[in-house]
Amino acid sequence: MQNITNNFKITGDKKISLKDFDTSFSSGYKKDDAETILADLVLQTAELQNRLYAANKYSLLIIFQAMDAAGKDSAIKHTLSGVNPQGCQVYSFKQPSAEEYDHDFLWRHYKALPERGRIGVHNRSHYENVLVTKVHPSYVMNENIPGIKSEKDLDKGFWKKRYDSIRSFEEHITRSGTVVIKFFLNVSKDEQKERFLKRIDDTSKNWKFSAADIEERKRWKDYMEAYEDAINATATEDAPWYIIPADKKWFTRIAISTIIVDTLKKLDLKYPKLPEDEAGKLGEIKSMLEEE
Template sequence: MNLEEKYRIDNSNVDLEQLSTIPDLNFSLTKAFRKVDKLSRNLGKFQDVMYAHNRYSVLICIQGMDTAGKDSLIREVFKSFNARGVVVQSFKKPTSYELEHDYLWRHYVTLPERGKFTVFNRSHYENVLISRVHSQVVLNEMIPGIQKAEDITDEFWEKRYEEINNFEKHIANNGVIVLKFFLHLSKKEQKKRILRRLEKEKHNWKFEPSDIKEREYWDDYQKYYQEAISKTSTPECPWYVIPADDKAYCRFAFAKILEEVFSKYDDIKLPKLAPEIKKDLDVYIEKLKNEE
């Protein structure tokens, strides 16, 4: 089964309620971990070749409701990578310095170098998600003509979607492979995971009172995720909506999709030695072996 095709969003009218949060494949935990381990090693090898090829880089955006499993997914899938080959960027509330620039600036300056992966744990899409639920976030950006919540119109959001699409198209045209993932979690499963954080002392540190407060906006977030995915899933920079109620399967599906996407880039190969160097390889080998 091709998971890249199964979970890729190809239309502009996504209905998240019609997309299951539960996988239709049953994996034992052991089997899932084995598969993710193998996929992680394969992806790490791909990154090594991509680094030597030095033409592409990869940007992976991961979005999802609180407790969707973003952190653990990143830890498990990228554990076999050369530490210098992957960078994880987590975007929190903008700092005062970041607010002195446009909303895409802090994302642009953290884009991956050629040959490397960058993972956005939450991404520039927060600017059409949390910003829509909490209008004060936009007001803090000090945009000309935006003085109050009523100034933030539907046209404002349409323009922002267009800006995001243009941003992604620009970097894709310059060698960045852009892949976007929504970890599709049910409200029922989120409740279970928050309770686990509260009831198990070793997980207490993960809990913040805002986790409960933000649950009150669940329907709003689902609406805006749905709209954002519909408006910005393009052939060059697609969205994938992965069932996230089962963490083990979610990690497997994520890693498998990456493998399937990268297999299409048959131009990414180890570079060949220049003929003038290759013809003298035996000479260099002999010289080293004969060193005193």
């Protein structure tokens, strides 16, 4: 088994191409062992979250990006199933509202950052502003940006500045104590097709399917290019991307959980210690309680 965290980590030291990543890779793990492995990882995550919450020094921002049906929702559900809800918050970003369009594209995401001691999950994120908007540049026109009069103004320079804004944003929050990990769930087009068909055949999952999903599927090549550009432009050592094979959901969950656990362990989180005078009173208080 290879080291999952290092194997999937992208830090921007070299350009990547998504065609070089195997969407069905499982790093030597077996499906029969997946439930036991994931259960242990969930327990480790819960303990580390307790320490994160108690230490109140760092926050953890976990970003999920993927094509439709890649398994973002189920990955969040399974990998964070053991955490205390008081220390975790999940935001699913949809199309911006009129109020959000009246601010810069990072505004609503900044508002949703986790407080110290908490884990924040962004199901889709500020990266939509260099992904779906790059595939559908007409969406940018809703932002009413000075100097942008038509889609023709959305040239390479425009997108470079937007990547620069994202890197600066992430650099700022990491300096302030927010640890950032970004997951791209890399599903194949064939696997997406199979999952779409299952959604159609299973009435309990019909609500997950939209005709618009098929229209977006037609732009698969454009989306892959947009993801490549975004990952190459914004992957850093302090805010890395992880390209996770997503054709096998059981392994996707193991990989994500492993990376979350490894990331939290590196923070060397400790439970706070009471001041000596307070700690010295504990024995006396214990005796008083036992004598009641």
